[in-house]
Amino acid sequence: xxxxxxxxxxxxxxxxxxxxxxxxxxxxxxxxxxxxxxxxxxxxxxxxxxxxxxxxxxxxxxxxxxxxxxxxxxxxxxxxxxxxxxxxxxxxxxxxxxxxxxxxxxxxxx
Amino acid sequence: xxxxxxxxxxxxxxxxxxxxxxxxxxxxxxxxxxxxxxxxxxxxxxxxxxxxxxxxxxxxxxxxxxxxxxxxxxxxxxxxxxxxxxxxxxxxxxxxxxxxxxxxxxxxxxxxxxx
Numbered sequence: 001x002x003x004x005x006x007x008x009x010x011x012x013x014x015x016x017x018x019x020x021x022x023x024x025x026x027x028x029x030x031x032x033x034x035x036x037x038x039x040x041x042x043x044x045x046x047x048x049x050x051x052x053x054x055x056x057x058x059x060x061x062x063x064x065x066x067x068x069x070x071x072x073x074x075x076x077x078x079x080x081x082x083x084x085x086x087x088x089x090x091x092x093x094x095x096x097x098x099x100x101x102x103x104x105x106x107x108x109x110x
Numbered sequence: 111x112x113x114x115x116x117x118x119x120x121x122x123x124x125x126x127x128x129x130x131x132x133x134x135x136x137x138x139x140x141x142x143x144x145x146x147x148x149x150x151x152x153x154x155x156x157x158x159x160x161x162x163x164x165x166x167x168x169x170x171x172x173x174x175x176x177x178x179x180x181x182x183x184x185x186x187x188x189x190x191x192x193x194x195x196x197x198x199x200x201x202x203x204x205x206x207x208x209x210x211x212x213x214x215x216x217x218x219x220x221x222x223x224x225x
Contacts, residue, residue: 032211043200043216044153089152098214100152
């Protein structure tokens with residue numbers, strides 16, 4: 001079965017630095033991959049989608065890469081701010097559904 | 111603003127007492143989903159509707175049922191809640207784009223406590 005692996009431990013990053021989160025997957029070749037942000041007690045919010053034929057996608061301070069050979073996506077937040085603190089979920093499409101990873105909790109330290 | 115609304119935000123029920131969670135959307139999306147999310151876990155898809163077509167996940171317990179009376183509303187019924195059903199329940203919608211690339215819009219969730 002498909003597995004999505006994200007860092008289970010929280011990531012602490014100093015304000016102003018770049019935060020990099022990793023998503024690895026196995027046993028599948030998704031046509032696209034998505035990243036969502038989830039704040040405590042709230043539903044996930046869509047951030048970015050990247051297709052299998054795209055190497056990189058950017059949106060403001062966010063950048064996502066997608067390496068289908070390594071089966072890995074990296075999610076970067078540049079010039080990080082305390083307001084970026086949240087859990088970030090990676091999601092892959094499977095048929096007509098989306099499968100989510102557990103997410104990585106990110107803390108931006110002032 | 112177009113959105114996904116879930117009521118109530120917090121629900122307390124007793125062991126074995128049926129409970130219904132509701133979701134409504136103003137996005138006019140074709141697809142509605144119900145997820146269960148426990149602490150530090152990935153959202154787990156329970157079922158989804160594409161218009162009126164119901165799609166149940168193979169590992170969703172029979173204790174969980176759903177209704178979608180119209181495009182805007184979808185309900186999650188838990189017939190006999192157990193302690194293990196305590197979780198956040200998330201409703202989401204998507205356009206149902208053919209060929210994929212279907213991003214999902216989530217409601218704020220309902221936190222269910224089972225006593």
